[in-house]
Amino acid sequence: MILWKDRRQLVLEAIAGGLLILLPFYAGEYTVTTFVRIIYFGFLALSVGMLIGQAGMISLTQTAFFGLAGYVIGLLGAERDMPFPWRDLVAIGAVLVMALTFGLIAMRTHKIVFLMITLAFGQICWAFAQQNTSLLHGWAGIRGIRPPTIGGINFNQTSNFYWASLLIFALGIFVLWLLAKSPFGLALNGIRENPRRMAALGYPVYWIRVVAFLIAAVYAGVGGILATYNTGIITPTTIHLSRTIWVLLMVILGGATYFWGPVVGTAIAVWLDVLISQGTVRYNTVIGVIFVMIVLFLPEGVLSIADSLGEGGSLSPLRRLLDRKIADKR
Amino acid sequence: MDTRVAILILNGLTQAAIFFVLGSGLTLAFGLMRVINLSHGAFYLLGGYIGYSVVHATGNWPLALVAGGLSIALFGFLFERTMLFRVRGGDLPQTLLTIALSMIIADVSLAIWGGHPLTLNVPAYLNPRVTILGITYPGFRYILMGIGVFIALSLWLILYKTKLGAAVRAGVDDRETVSALGVNIDAIYSLVFALSALLVGLAGVLGGSYLQLSPGSDTTILTYSLVIIILGGMGSLLGTIVSSLILGQLLSFGLAYAPQYSYFLIFVPMAIVLAIRPQGLFGTEV
Amino acid sequence: MEKTMLKKLFVLLAVLIAGNTDVRSAEKEVKVGFISAFTGVFSSFGQQQKEGAVLALEEANYTAGGAKISLIYEDDQLDNEQAVTKAKKLVVQDKIEILTGLVSGDEGLSVGDYMKDKNIPVIPMYSASEDMTMRAFYPMIVRATWTGAQSMDVFGYWLSKVKGWKKIYAIGQDYSYPYNQGGGFKRGFFRGGGEEVKTVWHPVGTTSDFSSIIASIPTDQGYNAVLYNGAGGDAVNFVKQYVELGMGQKIPLIGQSNTFEKPDVESMPADIVGALSAHHTADDLATLAWTKFKEAYHKRWSHDPSAASEFAYSSMRLILRGIEMQKGDISDKPALIKAMTQVDMSDDPRGPVALDPKYHSAIENVYIREVAQDGNGQLYNKGLWTVKNVGQFGPYDPELYLKQPSDSGSYPPDTRSAFPPETLKATTEYQYIPFGQ
Known part of the structure; x- marks a missing residue:
């Protein structure tokens, strides 16, 4: 992935960035709110997408980290008045602790068993949130969560909140990009392709996967914090299986193997949801059919269209798909 | 023995029967095809709803059981033939395809049968009040347990006493070899997926008769099914039997003694087993 | 790849922005x-x-x-x-x-x-x-x-004052609406002389087999009725299993406002004819x-x-x-x-x-009803008694009422003796008028 290939590229990216930054000035408030949603779901999608794309792990626990961060913010911020940024740091800390616990167990497995185990973890978290009424208020969840006011800037205001989210998002993407290029990222790719060989080469495969899981969990957690501030409420439905599935679909929609895949997928999926649910009550059917089509006819996501139209070359996704399929055969 | 405890055990056994029928279908498909059918819960719902419509129209419960089972079997067969086979071997596309299918089924079912909870009427002759050793218990629940045992025996016979079963078992161990032996592995895949769908369709009619069907049942049932096969070991029929029995009793006693945490409780044995033995009680390494 | 992708993003963006500007029509x-x-x-x-x-x-x-x-x-x-x-x-x-x-x-x-x-x-x-x-x-x-408590206070008071019931075993869905219904019920029931409303909560929508909860209801401790404080699919399951386990003959079943509501009641067995509940409607209003x-x-x-x-x-x-x-x-x-x-x-x-x-908030009628069966075998809620002009505070003084905490899984308490007596003081009295008069 090359971020700045030439000048034209740079200009295009600058314009895109400018358009995003200036969004609140030319778009309606609803468009801005929708972009905020794209950003926090984008974090969640990056979390899921990074594990799939970089490490070949399909984790269905990520929504639980998203929700955990939200619950901590609600419990400490809304109910116990702990100030920013302490509650937020505690939230990330809690996410790390839970991710480590789950990671140590889950990383002993691979592939479909890993998927099932992470699914089960996610469901445990959901069941607990749903049934614990004394602390988490069960189904009702925690209400009245507000973003902080820092240095006189009130982040309860939509455009301020949008800019803050956008900044954090840009930072998150940048870090992820650095990570992907780092030796750690390359090792992760190696493990995705062939864990045995990497182990034979002396890489601590188990621990590399655990660390990747922790990093991904933090991304989900950051998304969860932003989401909770934005809606002002955290409930068990946030971590329900249907949400987890929704995120997975977003990632695939964009293309899990592309760096920008999860983000693009989220942007499209969130807008699809908004537009289709306005048009028909049967929007779940429409979305379901769209996803069936994608899986069958566009398994590498929408970005693969752009790719097949563009340069292609040795990194063409089709080739990579074939390569991986071959590598997958045991 | 205390009457209450006896009833709790019987409840656990009824629940276990349904759990087994649910889990066996999922585990069978996984064992051979390495496919996790995440529309299992939606199949259950659809099978139950079809059974409901049949009972509603004819009043004939056994016919509804057959209709619910067979229609889902056919549906599963067609789904495998037309779509699922295209993504064979890919964990991610398989997962997504079955998820997308379950979204569609659940939504279309909502459009057809509405959001009200529905329940299949069991005729009185199938549900006498039976008193054994002074304990009165609904007869239909004994029938459920009987059906569970019957299905377990049939599956065992199919798997261990027929040629199809031999091919399936061989396929579990080594897919390439089976193909090399000239067995049509594609046909076997389709058959097994249809059998798996048949089982969950039956479970839908059985479950819809002693419980109720409504939107949302699909995800609850899917979760139960996954917990059953993870605990028992994916691909193991024996494991499914054992885990169904454990979870049935756990759910029953959990509801009696800690109703607020009953649902959470069923995940506990799974978490313990996963920590010690990730492949489940009777599973083999995948 | 980047280039085309960005172009596509621009197009997408443009479409979205264009699609979101609202067009105002001249008509009011x-x-x-x-x-x-x-x-x-x-x-x-x-x-x-x-x-x-x-x-x-x-x-x-x-x-x-x-x-x-x-x-x-x-x-x-x-x-x-x-x-x-x-x-x-x-x-x-x-x-x-x-x-x-x-x-x-x-x-x-x-x-x-x-x-x-x-x-x-x-x-x-x-x-x-x-x-x-x-x-x-x-x-x-x-x-x-x-409000959740509005009809239930009338119901609870009637059960203890008129029917003379003392003890109720309540099983409910664990969230705010049943809390509020249960809270109203307890206040009314204790005010009329009831002694205990033993309460058990279960999670919403994930419990399918209630038979173990039902088997745990003590039949020998003098409970006058079992109140199912839940609705929807859970209620259908609960009621069905209550009947199947033969509990109907041992302790009568009563419901909260929504338990026996149409259309759910149509999925329930006919054995529940006679089950009592209270709501602001009755199916046979004339x-x-x-x-x-x-x-x-x-x-x-x-x-x-x-x-x-x-x-x-x-x-x-x-x-x-x-x-x-x-x-x-x-x-x-x-x-x-x-x-x-x-x-x-x-x-x-x-x-x-x-x-x-x-x-x-609304001031309106509350009807006490029982499940009945019409000529076609359909179950419905038949009115028995009417109480007119019930407000959200029931017969209580609003200020005193608001001093109590919101109803929850742990408030109000299960027994009258644990209840703060001043909160049960009524300023008006309900008039139970035979239904239809």
Whole structure:
């Protein structure tokens, strides 16, 4: 992935960035709110997408980290008045602790068993949130969560909140990009392709996967914090299986193997949801059919269209798909 | 023995029967095809709803059981033939395809049968009040347990006493070899997926008769099914039997003694087993 | 690859922005947002609400006071977070002027919380959390329907005072609406001389087999009845298994307001004929208003109305009449609210309804009912007694009432002796009038 290939590229990216930054000035408030949603779901999608794309792990626990961060913010911020940024740091800390616990167990497995185990973890978290009424208020969840006011800037205001989210998002993407290029990222790719060989080469495969899981969990957690501030409420439905599935679909929609895949997928999926649910009550059917089509006819996501139209070359996704399929055969 | 405890055990056994029928279908498909059918819960719902419509129209419960089972079997067969086979071997596309299918089924079912909870009427002759050793218990629940045992025996016979079963078992161990032996592995895949769908369709009619069907049942049932096969070991029929029995009793006693945490409780044995033995009680390494 | 992708993003962006600029029409139009659960576990309620609201709108030909009324539906699947997101969408994008719908208490409170500073009237339909019109009240809320405790206080008091029952075993769904119903029930039951309401909670929607909970009900400790404090699919399961385990012969089953509501009661076994409950509707009301409504509803939707659909019908009529009184110009929101609280609802299908000017909550009839079977074998709720003019505070002094904490899983206590006696002091007495008089 090359971020700045030439000048034209740079200009295009600058314009895109400018358009995003200036969004609140030319778009309606609803468009801005929708972009905020794209950003926090984008974090969640990056979390899921990074594990799939970089490490070949399909984790269905990520929504639980998203929700955990939200619950901590609600419990400490809304109910116990702990100030920013302490509650937020505690939230990330809690996410790390839970991710480590789950990671140590889950990383002993691979592939479909890993998927099932992470699914089960996610469901445990959901069941607990749903049934614990004394602390988490069960189904009702925690209400009245507000973003902080820092240095006189009130982040309860939509455009301020949008800019803050956008900044954090840009930072998150940048870090992820650095990570992907780092030796750690390359090792992760190696493990995705062939864990045995990497182990034979002396890489601590188990621990590399655990660390990747922790990093991904933090991304989900950051998304969860932003989401909770934005809606002002955290409930068990946030971590329900249907949400987890929704995120997975977003990632695939964009293309899990592309760096920008999860983000693009989220942007499209969130807008699809908004537009289709306005048009028909049967929007779940429409979305379901769209996803069936994608899986069958566009398994590498929408970005693969752009790719097949563009340069292609040795990194063409089709080739990579074939390569991986071959590598997958045991 | 205390009457209450006896009833709790019987409840656990009824629940276990349904759990087994649910889990066996999922585990069978996984064992051979390495496919996790995440529309299992939606199949259950659809099978139950079809059974409901049949009972509603004819009043004939056994016919509804057959209709619910067979229609889902056919549906599963067609789904495998037309779509699922295209993504064979890919964990991610398989997962997504079955998820997308379950979204569609659940939504279309909502459009057809509405959001009200529905329940299949069991005729009185199938549900006498039976008193054994002074304990009165609904007869239909004994029938459920009987059906569970019957299905377990049939599956065992199919798997261990027929040629199809031999091919399936061989396929579990080594897919390439089976193909090399000239067995049509594609046909076997389709058959097994249809059998798996048949089982969950039956479970839908059985479950819809002693419980109720409504939107949302699909995800609850899917979760139960996954917990059953993870605990028992994916691909193991024996494991499914054992885990169904454990979870049935756990759910029953959990509801009696800690109703607020009953649902959470069923995940506990799974978490313990996963920590010690990730492949489940009777599973083999995948 | 980057280039084409970016281009595509631009196109997408352009389409989205263009698609989101709203086009204002010249015609006078009032946009009403309608949030409810049209899919998901509670979609049955959303459907009933929609049917009731649409019937009212069609009768008014979608106009009021010369303005065209348009309804914008949003599905929240009864997910509180979705509810807030959808409310946001309705407010900032659709620029609605009135918000209605809402099924559950928590959903109502969450949306109410967001709408607080929006200067948009919120007219909850079935959301029964009393705090919306009590502890979390603000002037833009008008609820012409009910609170959870309203009907249950009448019911509990009647059971202990008139029937002389002392002990009840209550099993309920673990969330705010049953808390509020259970709270009302306990207050009424203890005030009339009841001693204990043993309460067990179970999680919503994930419990399917209740037989173990049922088998754990002690049959030898003198409980006069088992109260199932839940609704929907859980209620159908519970009732079915209660009958199957032969408990009906041992301890009678009673329900909260929604337990035996139509259409769920139609999925229940006939053995529950005689089961008692209380609500603001009864299926065999013989008043002209109800008969007219029932016939119109049946004609339009080919099934019988329920409390949820009646509440939606009545709330929508309140909205229409409020707009009518303002002659279609509702730019002055406080004036609209004032008009709404003064709307004449004496012809409401379920009986005369008046609004409390202070808390904008309903003062209306409560009916004590029993499940009965009609000529076709269909189960329905048959009225037994009527209590008129019941407000959200019941017979209690509002100030004293508000000093209590909100009803929860652990409040009020299970026994009368643990109850603060001053909170049970009534300032008025209920008059139980035979149904239909």
